[in-house]
Amino acid sequence: MLSAFSMGFYYWMALLTIGSLVSAQKDWWETASFYQIYPRSFQDSNGDGIGDLNGITSRLQYLKSLGVTGFWLSPIYPSPMADFGYDISSFTDIHPSFGTMADFKRLVEEAKKLQLRVILDFVPNHSSDEHEWFRKSAKRESGYEDFYVWQDAKPGTDRDPPNNWVAAWYGSAWEWNDERQQFYLHQFHKKQPDLNYRNPAVVQAMKNVLLFWLDLGVDGFRVDAVPWLFETVGFPDEPISGQSNDPLSQNYLSHIYTLDQPETVDMVYQWRELLDEYKRKYNTTTKILMTEAWSSLDVVKTYFNDSNNRQGSQMPFNFQLITRLDSNSKAIDFKTVIDSWLDIIPAGHTPNWVLGNHDKRRVSSRMGGDHMVDIMAMIELTLPGITVTYQGEEIGMHDVDISWADTQDPAACQLTEETYQQGTRDPARTPFQWDNTPNAGFTNASVKPWLPLATDYPLLNVKVQQETTENSHLKVFKELMNLRGTKTFVWGSFNSMVLGTNVYALARSFPNDKRTYVALTNIGITVETIDATKLDSSLPNDLVVRVVSVSSKYAPGETVTANSIQLQPYEAVLLSNGGTLALAPRFALFACFMLVVFKLFN
Numbered sequence: 001m002l003s004a005f006s007m008g009f010y011y012w013m014a015l016l017t018i019g020s021l022v023s024a025q026k027d028w029w030e031t032a033s034f035y036q037i038y039p040r041s042f043q044d045s046n047g048d049g050i051g052d053l054n055g056i057t058s059r060l061q062y063l064k065s066l067g068v069t070g071f072w073l074s075p076i077y078p079s080p081m082a083d084f085g086y087d088i089s090s091f092t093d094i095h096p097s098f099g100t101m102a103d104f105k106r107l108v109e110e111a112k113k114l115q116l117r118v119i120l121d122f123v124p125n126h127s128s129d130e131h132e133w134f135r136k137s138a139k140r141e142s143g144y145e146d147f148y149v150w151q152d153a154k155p156g157t158d159r160d161p162p163n164n165w166v167a168a169w170y171g172s173a174w175e176w177n178d179e180r181q182q183f184y185l186h187q188f189h190k191k192q193p194d195l196n197y198r199n200p201a202v203v204q205a206m207k208n209v210l211l212f213w214l215d216l217g218v219d220g221f222r223v224d225a226v227p228w229l230f231e232t233v234g235f236p237d238e239p240i241s242g243q244s245n246d247p248l249s250q251n252y253l254s255h256i257y258t259l260d261q262p263e264t265v266d267m268v269y270q271w272r273e274l275l276d277e278y279k280r281k282y283n284t285t286t287k288i289l290m291t292e293a294w295s296s297l298d299v300v301k302t303y304f305n306d307s308n309n310r311q312g313s314q315m316p317f318n319f320q321l322i323t324r325l326d327s328n329s330k331a332i333d334f335k336t337v338i339d340s341w342l343d344i345i346p347a348g349h350t351p352n353w354v355l356g357n358h359d360k361r362r363v364s365s366r367m368g369g370d371h372m373v374d375i376m377a378m379i380e381l382t383l384p385g386i387t388v389t390y391q392g393e394e395i396g397m398h399d400v401d402i403s404w405a406d407t408q409d410p411a412a413c414q415l416t417e418e419t420y421q422q423g424t425r426d427p428a429r430t431p432f433q434w435d436n437t438p439n440a441g442f443t444n445a446s447v448k449p450w451l452p453l454a455t456d457y458p459l460l461n462v463k464v465q466q467e468t469t470e471n472s473h474l475k476v477f478k479e480l481m482n483l484r485g486t487k488t489f490v491w492g493s494f495n496s497m498v499l500g501t502n503v504y505a506l507a508r509s510f511p512n513d514k515r516t517y518v519a520l521t522n523i524g525i526t527v528e529t530i531d532a533t534k535l536d537s538s539l540p541n542d543l544v545v546r547v548v549s550v551s552s553k554y555a556p557g558e559t560v561t562a563n564s565i566q567l568q569p570y571e572a573v574l575l576s577n578g579g580t581l582a583l584a585p586r587f588a589l590f591a592c593f594m595l596v597v598f599k600l601f602n
Contacts, residue, residue: 029220029288029314030350031490032069033387033481034119038358039076039098040084040450041431042391044443050450051431051442053099057107060114062462066394067481070117072222072290074358076104077123080130082191083410085121086224087128091209108217119290120213122221124206124267125228126192133205134193138179146199149185151235164237164247165258168228169411169423171248173258187228187258189410197229197267207274214278220288223271223313226303227293229264232257260295265302268312276311290315290388294323301344315352315386321376322360327368331504331523334379335496342494351385356393362428365399371570374476374549375521378572381480382506382519384494389477391432395465396473399427400454408451426451435463471550479547479556480574488515497535500528503567507536518543518575522567531563532575540577547574 043055053076063071075085076098085095094101111118127134136144151162151174161174167187174183175190185194195202210221236257244251268291275287291303291313303316324337345351355363355376363376373396380387402408402424404417412424430451434441436458443449454460465472483489492510499505502524509516516539518532533539543565545558549572554560560575567573 026490027286028069028117029286029386031386031484032117033067033381033389033484034117034290035063035066035068035071036074036357036388036390037071038074038391038429040074041429041442043432043434044445044449047443047445048097049443049445049447050097052097053094053103053107057103057110060107060110060116063116064114066389066478067484068116068389070111070119070219072119072220073121075121075123080128080191081410082128082189084408086123087126087130087189087192088123089128089130090132091123091127091206092212105216112217117219118217119220119222119288120218121224122210123224124195125225126186126188126194129191129193133195138177140180143201146196147202147205148193149196149231150180150182151185152182163235164253165235166248166250166253168250170250170414185231188225194228194231197263198233203267203270207271210271210274211278214275214287218287219285220275220290221271222290222292223268224292226268226291227259227264227295227299229267230261232261260293260299265306265312268303269306269310272311272313286314288315289313290317292317294319297340297344301346304346304349314350317354317388318352319354321353321355321380322357322366326366327372329367329523331498331502331521334504334521334523335498338379338383338496351383352388353380353383353385354388355380356390356428357388358390358429359425360428362390362397362399363393364396365427370396370398371551373473374551375523375570375572377473377477377480378519378521378547378549378574379504379506381477381484382489382508382517382574384489384492384508387484390428394474394477395433395460395462397430397433397460398454400430400452402426402430402452406452430454433457433461435461471548471552473550476547476549483517483546483574486515487513488517492517495535499530499532499534500567501526503528503530505530505532505535509536509538514577516577517546519572520565520567520575521572522570525569527569528567530565530567532565533563543575543577545573546576549573 037056040051042051043059044051045054045058076094077088078090078093078095079085079087080089094104108118133144133147137147154160154162159176161172162183165173167173169188173185173187175186176183186192187194197203238253238255238257241251241254246252272289279286293300293316300316303313305311318341320337320341325333342351364370364373367376404420407413407420407424407426409424409426412420415423431440431442431449431453439449440453440457440461465474488508488510492508495507497505504521504523506519507516516536518535520530522528539562541562542559543562545554545556545560548554552571552573553568554573
């Protein structure tokens with residue numbers, strides 16, 4: 001038996017250790033990996049060729065197998081579909097093509113059983129012109145007169161728009177309403193009138209929308225089109241940018257009065273206050289905000305917090321990997337872009353990484369081909385912080401050429417057959433490829449799916465990549481996701497540099513567990529021989545191969561010499577030193593507790 005002093009020493013040391021671990025716990029979202037579902041294209045359950053909620057529910061086990069923390073759904077609300085759900089006619093119901101409210105509740109219930117978080121798209125800037133609020137506002141009904149942004153025609157004209165503002169898609173941002181005899185503002189489609197956030201009733205109405213869905217069990221919101229919420233008072237003309245000769249093009253003007261107004265950031269802070277208060281009131285888990293702003297880094301930074309430490313969005317989306325990298329990018333470009341994002345993250349906040357979404361070209365197509373799929377996955381999933389994966393990226397789905405006859409995207413349909421490909425988002429929205437059965441397992445519809453499938457889906461699908469005895473994009477993705485739960489990836493330090501001619505190298509290290517991981521990605525067309533000790537001088541002579549890209553000549557478990565690692569063109573490898581796998585915090589806490597029990601009673 002231990003002496004009383006020894007027992008007391010172990011006891012207090014254990015308490016100190018446990019207390020340290022508890023205080024160091026991260027909130028659930030700080031280590032999360034999210035998966036974006038575009039509902040129309042994920043899984044059809046009723047044979048109409050359109051994905052739906054019950055289809056998503058039937059595939060939750062797949063999401064769990066990927067190792068993601070949760071998923072966010074593009075809009076599922078009632079809508080005339082002028083912008084495929086972003087023109088909402090009721091913020092508190094479900095579009096019939098996606099199912100019913102009962103279907104949604106079952107989806108949330110089944111997701112919670114699997115410990116998957118549910119995030120909804122919140123579209124606050126505008127509604128559909130078929131929303132009852134707009135109809136009442138057009139009639140000037142009491143309480144709704146100023147729910148939207150209304151203006152008279154330009155003085156001295158019969159029916160000229162109030163100013164020169166243009167919509168994000170094309171054309172004037174103003175549309176005449178015969179019933180009200182005024183123009184209304186629409187910064188997107190003319191069937192998407194802008195709500196008036198200078199009206200307190202609108203602010204409260206949209207807060208009530210958030211509360212409605214929180215009460216149904218959702219874990220947070222992806223907030224759409226945040227920069228457009230407010231416009232400058234007085235509606236002055238915007239200056240000409242000099243980037244276009246077409247006065248109806250968005251690039252014709254510098255949008256200094258319609259984008260990124262100071263009140264917009266304050267509105268995000270108000271929503272965060274509402275979510276935090278909900279957590280306190282109902283003693284529930286943290287509810288999060290993901291804010292979509294394709295703004296400059298100095299603007300995006302303001303969404304985190306202000307000088308008074310007032311908190312905003314937990315996840316101002318990081319689109320730098322989408323907007324600043326392409327098939328021509330070199331390793332130094334990767335480092336520059338990634339470091340520029342890390343440099344703006346305020347102390348105590350968490351970086352996030354987004355490779356794609358329903359509005360942008362898929363990784364394979366944007367970055368130059370299949371050979372970049374594993375490279376991008378390895379970089380994103382090795383970086384510190386939160387990750388967001390768009391459906392299909394884990395298997396390397398690519399864009400599909402959509403003919404003019406098959407085009408569905410409203411943004412493209414308003415163009416011509418000669419120009420529609422410049423504006424279409426359909427290529428990245430095609431149905432998910434589950435297997436090699438007809439329609440890729442997406443639907444058993446006798447009619448065509450709402451968008452055509454990729455012609456190579458019999459070879460590029462989940463089933464093939466799961467069952468192959470060879471390596472696959474899906475296997476690479478899952479292996480990387482498994483490692484993200486270890487202490488080194490949760491708590492470890494981060495370092496990166498360019499090695500050789502065109503190799504972007506990343507290191508994650510956690511000294512307490514003597515574990516270091518090194519990711520080497522050859523972004524060039526030549527063979528490179530790399531000295532990994534330049535990235536981390538403490539690396540041992542021998543490193544173990546943990547994860548390799550589909551094209552790699554290495555095999556997991558193989559040992560390589562740290563100062564002489566040969567990489568083929570577009571090859572990616574994740575290596576580690578020896579040592580034991582780090583325990584996640586909750587398991588470390590349990591192990592510490594068991595040690596105390598053992599010492600006290602033996």
